Amino acid sequence: xxxxxxxxxxxxxxxxxxxxxxxARGRKLSSTLWLERQLNDPYVKRAQTDGYRGRAAYKILExxxxxxxxxxxxxxVDLGCAPGGWLQVxxxxxxxxxxxxxKSVGRLLGIDIQEVEPIAGTEIHLLxxxxxxADTKVKAWLDGKADVVxxxxxxxxxxxxxxxxxxxxxxxxxxxxxAFDVLEEGGTFIAKVLAGxxxxxxxxxxxxKFTKVANVKPPASRSNSSxxxxxxxxFRGQNS
Numbered sequence: 001x002x003x004x005x006x007x008x009x010x011x012x013x014x015x016x017x018x019x020x021x022x023x024a025r026g027r028k029l030s031s032t033l034w035l036e037r038q039l040n041d042p043y044v045k046r047a048q049t050d051g052y053r054g055r056a057a058y059k060i061l062e063x064x065x066x067x068x069x070x071x072x073x074x075x076x077v078d079l080g081c082a083p084g085g086w087l088q089v090x091x092x093x094x095x096x097x098x099x100x101x102x103k104s105v106g107r108l109l110g111i112d113i114q115e116v117e118p119i120a121g122t123e124i125h126l127l128x129x130x131x132x133x134a135d136t137k138v139k140a141w142l143d144g145k146a147d148v149v150x151x152x153x154x155x156x157x158x159x160x161x162x163x164x165x166x167x168x169x170x171x172x173x174x175x176x177x178x179a180f181d182v183l184e185e186g187g188t189f190i191a192k193v194l195a196g197x198x199x200x201x202x203x204x205x206x207x208x209k210f211t212k213v214a215n216v217k218p219p220a221s222r223s224n225s226s227x228x229x230x231x232x233x234x235f236r237g238q239n240s
Contacts, residue, residue, distance in 0.1 A: 043220050046058070051088075053083040053085040054083055054085045055085075055220060056220075057085035057086060057088055058219075058220035059152070059218050059220045059221055059229070060086045060089050060150065060152070060190070061089045061220075062218035062219055063216060063229060063231060064089070064093060066216070067188070067231050069148050069188040069231075070089070070090050070093035070094050070148065071093070071094065072093075072094060072095040072100060072103035072105070072106060073094065073103070073106050074094045074106045074148055075145070075184075076107070076148040076149075077109045077111065077138055077146045077148070077182060078090070078108070078109070078110045078150055079150070079151040079175050079178070080111070080113075080129075080152065080153035081110030081111060081112050081124065082116045083117075084110065084117065084122075086150060087108055087110050087119050087122045087124075090122075091108060091119065091122065094107070096108045096122065097120060097121040107123075108121060108122040108123065109123050109124075109141055109146075110125070111125055111129050111138070112124070112125075113126070113128050114126075125141065129174075129175070129178050130174055135178060135181035139182055142182075144184075145182055145184040145187070146184065146187060147186075147188065148188045148190070149179035149182060149187070149189050149190075150189075150190040151172070151190065151191040151192065152191075153168075153172075153191075154168050165194045165226075168192070169193060169194070172191045172192070172193050172202060172230075173201075173202050175189075175191050176189060176191065176202065176205065179235075180209060180235075180238060184235070185236070186235055187235040188231070188233045188234075189230075189232040189235070190230070190231050190232075191230055192227055192228075192229055193215075193227070193228055193229070194227055194228075195226045195227075195228060202230070203230075206230065206232045208236075208240060209235060209236055209240050210232035210233060210234050211233065211236065212232070212233045212234055213231070214230070214232075214233075215228055215229070216228060216229050216230075216231055
């Protein structure tokens with residue numbers, strides 16, 4: 001338990017320990033607020049300490065702690081994997097480096113349209129998952145189908161809330177259809193969505209294809225963000 005402050009000034013005149021950022025010449029207020037939020041975000045600081053490439057790593061870590069889909073031996077596809085934080089979390093959990101004696105060795109495949117720095121225990125490919133033959137390439141690289149398809153992708157922000165919502169939902173739906181093509185029966189699909197009213201069709205589709213569909217906002221997801229994650233487990237198969 002944390003000790004209470006002591007001394008005659010206890011409880012009074014305590015300084016705000018948050019880092020304040022002054023608005024620099026030519027910098028927009030929104031940029032200043034974003035920088036201030038980053039500097040004061042405990043997950044950003046924790047990611048630096050733990051060696052993750054970004055705070056988003058804790059989102060998949062917290063989701064997996066709850067749903068246990070990154071298991072030793074799992075074959076995982078990470079769509080839009082840049083900068084690679086989700087893959088970093090997955091490496092020890094699926095045992096892709098074979099460091100856990102007596103456990104099955106998993107496979108990790110990262111896909112992105114931009115270059116991503118290599119990560120030990122993963123295969124990263126430059127590929128647009130919406131290309132016609134992308135699913136065929138992925139299954140060839142994996143030597144079979146995947147157990148997990150996960151996505152933290154977001155469309156470029158336009159500044160218009162409803163437009164951004166529709167864009168990310170379209171991207172998530174495309175990721176879902178890709179997952180239907182590459183997932184093994186019983187597999188899992190995880191993707192970021194934005195709350196905003198257009199996710200009903202996706203929910204209906206996923207409930208047809210999976211035995212369970214959950215909507216989760218992990219603790220690492222900022223409270224003022226409308227993002228959440230859909231976790232669909234128990235893929236029924238392509239013909240469902």
